[in-house]
Amino acid sequence: MSEKISNKNDLRYNDAGNVHMDFHGATNTTIEFIIKKYGIKIMDDIFFKVGKEVYKDLRENIKKGNIKMLAEHWDHFFGRENSEYKIELDKDQVVLTVKKCRAYEHVKKIAGFVSPNFCDQTIKTNQALSEGTEYVIDTKILGEASCQQIIRKKYDT
Amino acid sequence: MIPSDHFTRFYNEVFKFLEGQGEEHLKEYWLEISKNQEKHTLELFKSKGLQGMYEYWDHIREEENCDMDLELNDERLQLKMNVCPSLSKVLDNDAEPMKRYCDHCAGWIGPIIDKVGYHLVYDVIDRKKPQCVVNIFKDKKEAIKQEKKAKLLMGWPSKKK
Numbered sequence A: 001m002s003e004k005i006s007n008k009n010d011l012r013y014n015d016a017g018n019v020h021m022d023f024h025g026a027t028n029t030t031i032e033f034i035i036k037k038y039g040i041k042i043m044d045d046i047f048f049k050v051g052k053e054v055y056k057d058l059r060e061n062i063k064k065g066n067i068k069m070l071a072e073h074w075d076h077f078f079g080r081e082n083s084e085y086k087i088e089l090d091k092d093q094v095v096l097t098v099k100k101c102r103a104y105e106h107v108k109k110i111a112g113f114v115s116p117n118f119c120d121q122t123i124k125t126n127q128a129l130s131e132g133t134e135y136v137i138d139t140k141i142l143g144e145a146s147c148q149q150i151i152r153k154k155y156d157t
Numbered sequence B: 001m002i003p004s005d006h007f008t009r010f011y012n013e014v015f016k017f018l019e020g021q022g023e024e025h026l027k028e029y030w031l032e033i034s035k036n037q038e039k040h041t042l043e044l045f046k047s048k049g050l051q052g053m054y055e056y057w058d059h060i061r062e063e064e065n066c067d068m069d070l071e072l073n074d075e076r077l078q079l080k081m082n083v084c085p086s087l088s089k090v091l092d093n094d095a096e097p098m099k100r101y102c103d104h105c106a107g108w109i110g111p112i113i114d115k116v117g118y119h120l121v122y123d124v125i126d127r128k129k130p131q132c133v134v135n136i137f138k139d140k141k142e143a144i145k146q147e148k149k150a151k152l153l154m155g156w157p158s159k160k161k
Helices: A024-038 A040-054 A056-063 A068-080 A102-111 A119-129 B004-021 B024-063 B086-089 B101-113 B141-148
Strands: A084-089 A093-098 A136-144 A146-153 B067-072 B076-082 B121-124 B132-137
Touching: A024 A040, A024 A102, A024 A119, A024 B004, A024 B024, A040 A119, A040 B004, A056 A068, A056 A119, A068 A084, A068 A093, A068 B004, A102 A119, A102 B024, A119 A136, A119 A146, B004 B024, B004 B086, B024 B067, B024 B076, B024 B101, B101 B121, B101 B132, B121 B141, B132 B141
Parallel strands: none
Antiparallel strands: A084 A093, A093 A146, A136 A146, B067 B076, B076 B132, B121 B132
16 A cells, blocks of 8 residues: 655755746757767766765665655656646555656757656666665666556565 | 766866966967857857846856846946856865966857957956956957956956957
């Protein structure tokens, strides 16, 4: 049975106010620039740093087994960007299904081109968040602007 | 997804990597961002001049939640950033802030202002504080006068002398 998501006030970064979606365009430009000039490993390393250092608090919570914090983070920020998504929260697992990712759609609209590596920001940051914990975060791309992200205990079937 | 709310913290990580590669790497990246920003600014700035710049930053002021005063007259646009949300987020961060984070702003704005024939004077004041004063002049002589008053004047790639 799914639990309810609450307590977003506990988030380390709890942004409010307006949302500047054009930043996703700059992320898209950055991904293309870094990969072209330095290679994909460097881009992945930067995403790993974001996952481990910027989101240190989120990672510490995952380490302690508090995966509800990640559900709250997802709910807060996908909600702020008006994405279409669903979160199913259980004791040892959280499933985020994004039907329409507004970040992806916005980049397509303003730049006309979305980097084939655009979703690496999600895949790699998720990997970094769970590395060294009892959990794993799998990110599956379901189609354009759509994905599923699952945090679950390692070795669970 | 790295939320748009957290872009500046991602940006900070990119800057730290590029700074480690050398100054030219940072400048090349700022120019790339500048080209990206041209999509949102160049035609507006070319067609409406200072008024177009006012409109752009007025929109940014609201969308990026800036505490910023804008003052426009026939000769100059002034942006007085009282609390910069970009540097504020980088400082409120579990990752280490890049010490020259502020430099990127002149790094992307400067080349665009040069392209449209205006004169940018970017006073960061203090890189540790989320505040700055930006003046954009029609007249180069006025810009040079203003430069002399700046506390911490920023340059950018291929800045006109």
